[in-house]
Amino acid sequence: MKRTLTLLLALLVLTSAYSQRRVQRETPTKPQTSGEFTGGLGLSWFDGKPYYLLNISPEIAFGKIGIGLDVNLRIGVNDGKIRSEDWNEFYDFLRAIRYVRYGLKGDPFYARLGALDYARLGHGTIVYYYKNNASYDDRKVGLEFDVDFGKFGFESVFSDLKRVGVFGLRGYVRPLKFTPAGGIPIIGNLEFGATYATDFDKDAIAHYDTVSRKIVRDWDRPDIFGFDIGLPIIKSKIFGWDVYFDYMKFVNYGSGIAYGTNLEFRGLGVLNIGAKIERRNFGDQFLPSYFNYFHEVERFNLRDTVNATSKLQALRKAKKTSGTYGELFITILGQLQIVGSYQQLDATPESGTLHLDLQMPQVLPTIVFDAGYDRRNIKNFGDVFRLDERSLLYAEIGYKPVKYIVVSMLYQWTFKPVRTDNGTKYEVQKRVEPRVSFVFPFGKK
Template sequence: MRKITLAILAITLSVLLLPQTVKSQVNFEFESSFENINQIDSVSLFSAAFGYARIGEKNYAGVRLNPELRLGKLGVGFDIPVYFNLDNGKMYTDEFKDGSGVLRMISYLSYGRKKKDPLYIKVGQLRGEHVGYGSLVNNYNNSMSFEKRKTGVSYDICIKKIVGIEGMYSDFDASSFNLFAIRPYVRPFGASEIPVIKTLDMGFTYVSDKDKSKRYDESHDINHFLKDGMNAWSVDMGITLVNSSVFNLGWYAHYSKLRKVESDSLKTYFAAPETLANYDSGTGMGIGLNANMKIIGNLFKLNARIERLWYSDNYMPQFFDAMYELNKDAKIAQLGRAEKQEGIYGSLNASILDKIIIGGNLLLPDDINETSPAFMQIHLRTKDLFDKILIEGSYSKGNLTKLDDAFKFDENSLAVMRFAYKISPFLYTGVDYRWAWVEKEDGNYKIDNSVMPYVALRFNF
């Protein structure tokens, strides 16, 4: 708890000092996030969905309130469920039990845009997070369960265009010190007007996880391997080679290390004859290009990223990813069997007239197998398509050993899809589909496949 308090205090002090040190906007070019390709709306929004929800194995009816308030760069979003059990009439309160409790009603509190403004901070549910150039933390989600969201923080602070610090903390749960990442960085020529050179960026990332929260799978409690913590570090650098109003191109490189997890229970696990593991620290490196293109304002925007990866035994690139929170022990156990490998990481995100936004990313080892699986994500969002249709969705698939199984829904899949039709300027009807993980009362995660029809009130103000 003391470490959590110190981490929060450090961030808070940095923010308080900013008005005296930050005087102008920083133009960052590295942008690979699906969330960032579309400008944040400057309007406030109120929405409330009335309908049916199946949570776990119980049926509920009620309303979910989702007001979003925006004032300039400041934004706050709420997610407030008011559901009643159809069998006994009791109000649904599980979302506010344990951990951050009622703070879960705040889906996010944010200021600025990451790598676009000198000050960015977001508190709440974290999705698609990356730190630095993503060698260790990339596409990270802090909440595997939609009903029991976690409250974390992500931030990026740059002072006078030269020095900065970015990072994240996964969960303000007082029972343990959870996933923590911090990256101090320097842009030595950032305050100059020298083309290209002024964009040079160098940083050092440190990641630690000492999660001691009580979790269970079907046979035993997990997070045993994290008893003494897991640590990793990386160094990276990047530079923008071309930067114009319609196109920019950046180059970057990184080297990282996943330190050996010193855990008696992990040693016992690897000592078993059937594991055939020779476990130690692992290293990886990569070089890549990142490009952004914008044609005639919001007519068409594109972000593309391609990266070549090399890594040793006992290493997995982007180790802290969208599936990391599901079963950390299982992920760590994979390191003992991970073999020297090469691969490619690529992402592509596009926006058309700010109406259709589509994207995805793929981590693809040259030799896909159980010890070196692939990972993929796709995203889709439309805004008043044909003035009547709203579609939103995302799909993630981890531990992918055969590309033919990319869209086979199983325990390594996470999918959310929403279809809605505008009946009137303020009234929608639609259906939500989820193939997602639900946290049960005993701490176990189980797959929940649910269809939730609703009628929603939605308007800007």
């Protein structure tokens, strides 16, 4: 009987993962705006020990407020005891709140506490699509806080409220708004901004010393200052068009500039199209969008007993170059959404960086499909879709036999942090899970 029950629970993986997918795959162009209650039972293993899993994970979005919880109780199959490691410190209780937010990025007032999925500052030349979680097993509680007073404002991001980590702050002013010229079309919205960002994590200054063959932490911290100018040319309910120029400088390293334009078409909820094209020119010892979706893994990764890779080492070795960045998003009927971006440096063949998102939750009544893919240091076209230490992948395809049940298969390629005395080693973590999820939506889409 016990064996039969265990097998049934293994098949019925009724965890919070479906709910988490909806939030984690929430993209910058389509945030979560409705509610869901997801929960159930499952089976999980830690260090070879099986645990029954009881999960409650509601998501609530009403007005400008959004809340997502992720409460898991793991009970030992053999001893019937709750796994103490999940609830042995106050920070564990904070992590049970996946996120709490007010407003959306770009609103006059925006705040988000918890998991940061697409944090960015300004035009994204310093902080862009930053994620504070390398994987579900390495969750952190971070903060985004933005206020726009009309004439001036600020944006901020802090990656981890428990341990010091990535911090970024951008202030901006629209000087003509203080004068009668502020009412002049186009020029009245001229904006000047200044950004500061850094990483206070101790591993942000770590590197492998080839002479002593030890890991040392004595390099200059990656402190970055940036100055930007932005000018909205068209700003209406249907069309948006702006141009901008950014200058960025690492305090003890190199500098770079970027200039580009954003275009947006909003077709009354039927078809939305957005495009961004940017030209980049960098000096020696400079990397663009330093704090991005790979940063938590790139910062410092222990390869073996002492050898390691460090993002700061890559920064110090970077050569003068230029390149192009492009981004495109398409949304059809508020359901099918495609987001893609790509960067390529002119003189560096292995510099391609790709980001893809595809969501089609209700395009077909009974089919659910969701996928996300990121890859760095792409060498050529044949290297685009290889899965290795330069890749992140999430894909789930599901079928709805009835309205509130989703039977699906998940495949995830991510990284698992392994803590050691010398630092953190990130190992590739592959996850394949069959699922049966109960999802009860509420609220208006």
